[in-house]
Amino acid sequence: MFTNITVIGLGIIGSSFCRAVKHVMPNTHITGIDQDELIQEVEKTDLVDRALPASMLAEGCRSADLIVLATPIQAALDLLPEIARHSSENAVVTDVCSLKAQIVSQAQTLFSGKNGWFIGGHPMAGSEFSGFAHADPFLFQNAIYVLCPAAGVPEQSVRKLADLVHAIGAHGVLVQPDExxxxxxxxxxxxxxxxxxxxxxxxxxxxxxxxxxxxxxxxxxxxxxxxxxxxxxxxxxxxxxxxxxxxxxxxxxxxxxxxxxxxxxxxxxxxxxxxxxxxxSIPRDTRGFLTNHFDVTVVVEDKPGIIARIASPLAEAGINIKDIQVLKVRENEGGTLRLSFESEEKRMQALAVLRESGLKCEKK
Incomplete structure (x- = not known):
């Protein structure tokens, strides 16, 4: 695993990546880089071990064995040449941009192993919130995380990044950039x-x-x-x-x-x-589950505490809800929730627990 990670860009994706890594690997040293005014605020928190302004990007790159570009596409393209000048041998450089062909093509000309290897990345996760104050350590759980290695990247480097992706709860998928x-x-x-x-x-x-x-x-x-x-x-x-x-x-x-x-x-x-x-045929979870999930629909009343009434008995029974979605709801009339579970066995257990709690539910 990586021991010294630098994250450039501490918006919702970059900061959540920091939180996610710290949650599963608390001893990993993380450096965060962003604009001066934001870094001043980050320094007041425990988000990263070291917070650096953008002017010290070179310092943040030299000692990192993983560099994560968590910026918009154009900013990432602009920063790649400078990162390539300062990244260390066999380091892995990746991004989180939602387009891959252009950035992987540019990186192909900049990284050759002596200054690191580039593996394009696209975590298919997001949030309605923005900014590091809303960083979520569980943002990537059950999300598809696309990996697009540049040509010539050693399998060991790809596996190392894929292992980290798995560790933070996401599902790594290898895809060609143009595809x-x-x-x-x-x-x-x-x-x-x-x-x-x-x-x-x-x-x-x-x-x-x-x-x-x-x-x-x-x-x-x-x-x-x-x-x-x-x-x-x-x-x-x-x-x-x-x-x-x-x-x-x-x-x-x-x-x-x-x-x-x-x-x-x-x-x-x-x-x-x-x-x-x-x-x-579409995966039921918008975060992109790669495995089948097993659903239960629950008819509920429109009143405070109804979610707790569903979740509490399931938690006591050790049954994990993989996803929850409001299907239909009308004020003062209630509605229907869809719960997703990881296996048929868990679904049947959930049905029994919910029915025992007096809730109207069925397989879906």
Whole structure:
């Protein structure tokens, strides 16, 4: 395992990485690097063992056996050459950016083993919060963590980083950089474009009739939640993956055109059935579980303490809830929760415990 880690960028991902490592390997020495004003605040906490301003990046890199670039894409690209000048032999340098082809390609020309090896990284985890004050040691648990080694990186170095990823609770997956960006365009960037498009379309309709927004609840809210993501996060992604996103938009337009034709012909049943079948194949947890999970739905009342009423007997029985999701809820009427468990055995145990507690539940 790594013993001396430097994390550059102490936003929610970088700071949570620090917390996650300290949680499982408390003796690991962690150096955090960020802008001067933020570092002054970090120094007042126990987030890292050593806090350095950006002007001391070279100092932070020299002694590290793992350097984690936890910055936006463009900042990471700008910092790579300086890191390469100061990183030590056989150190591992990685990033957390959501695009991989460009940064791995650039790193390929900068790192050769004598100054470390580069392994692109993309933890598919996030938070509605920002800043190191909200650092979460469990942010990466059950999350897919993509690893994209540059050409020539020794298997031992890849395994070392993969072991760390596993230690903080994530599932490491090896993917080629270009394949990563192509898949991300379809499953991450395209949904963002669609959410923005739906909200723009509704805004136009609402200009003429305010009932559109008033009636936009349930499914529409779920589909467009990510439209609230700030453009500052998406600017570099859209610029860096423009061609692949454009290809996916063209593909979606083709599908919508076909769907319109099927609608006009009264022939939508097959499309709906195919969509439903495909939907069942998607991992149920948005953090990207790689293993099957076993679900239980629980009908609950709308009142304080209901989550505790569910969780407490399960905890007493030693049953771990892998995921919990609100499916339907109405004020004063209650709703339905979906609980996910790691095995059929745990699901059956949970059903017995919950029913014994007087809760209405069933396998899903």
């Amino acid at each position: 990563h960006d192509r898949i991300a365009a379809a499953v991450s960037h395209l949904p963002q474009m669609l959410a923005v498009a739906l909200m723009r379309y509704l805004a136009l309709k609402n200009e003429h009739n305010p009932l559109y927004l008033k009636m936009a609840a349930g499914g529409f809210r779920d589909m467009t939640r990510i439209a609230s993501s700030p453009f500052t996060i998406w600017r570099d992604i859209c610029d860096g993956n423009r061609e692949k996103i454009s290809i996916e938009l063209d593909g979606l337009i083709d599908v919508l055109t076909d769907l319109r034709q099927q609608l006009n012909e009264g022939n939508l049943e097959h499309a709906f059935e195919e969509a439903a079948r495909t939907r069942l």
